[in-house]
Amino acid sequence: MSDVWLTIALLLATTVFVRGAGPVAMGDRELGRRTSGVVELLAPALLAALIVVETVGGSDGGIAPDARIAGVAAAGAVLAWRRDRMLTAVFVAAAVTALIRALL
């Protein structure tokens, strides 16, 4: 098997495992108050982290700040104006990023 197919096979195995492990370990049960207080805030914390990493992160780890920062900021400006304009914001982010890369 080539390296590429070995990578796909092994990554498939670990991905299926990490997606399934949490739900299997935590069965059908009521959350206590403290636990639910934390779980409730996981989504905003994780989303914010994903935004940061995908805006300033390099393709193989590390930090690589570039035009994406201006693109995502422009998306933020669109959303400050109209919160429900998701696709507009995404389009503006790509356009601003592309424009800056073309100019620099």
Place this chain on the structure above:
Amino acid sequence: MSLLRNPSFREGFHAGIPFAIASFILSTTFGVLAHPVMGAIAPIVMSTIVYAGSAQFGALAVLAAGGGPIAAVLAGTLLNMRYLPMGIALGPSIEGSAWKRFLVGQGMIDFSWAGAAREGGRFDWRFMLGATAPAYPLWVAGTAVGVLAGDLIGDPDRLGLDAIFPAFFLALLLSGEVSAGRRAVVAALLGGAVALALVPFAPAGIPVIAACIGALIGLDEAGRRGAAGEPEELEELEELGELEA
């Protein structure tokens, strides 16, 4: 199948369409970048059976830099490790057998998981599967388009396509999560700050997992509610016992 007719599933499906379009564009990028490294068939197979955006890009980056399969899998797996806490959060809301919970977990992607979060730490897993449903075929289709049309598209970064996902997650955060109240804003700021502090030197994937720390301010929320006069000390003691066990 009754799931497809379920109102939550349908609601999720509709909510998932904009994200599906963004997925299509980003997976086109994946196809373009992966073609010279992995050939024509492997990227499409990978998108079909692995279906994990950041992990696919992470593994690809290692292979493209001349790294071996073990290093590539390690990078991809680290990027996927956030699914562990996400799944632990999701699990208690799925009724039924362990096998069913395992299968539902396979439908977890960042967008649909975050969109399925409800008050009190519960999740609407039918909504989650509905929101993943349109994104999956478009992720696969986009990969194929990227592989086939790579020469026409050229360098995807030139088109600013790598800004699409962070912009989309920002829209998701501002429209849904942050409107849930001041504590969600604080958790988001903390999570973002932790990630930013770790990005320069931690291996890819770690900053996002570490950002879960931001959610721990929820412990205090529970304490504050308790102080409002509800007799719940016993319950909290039981919970602590569970955590230690």
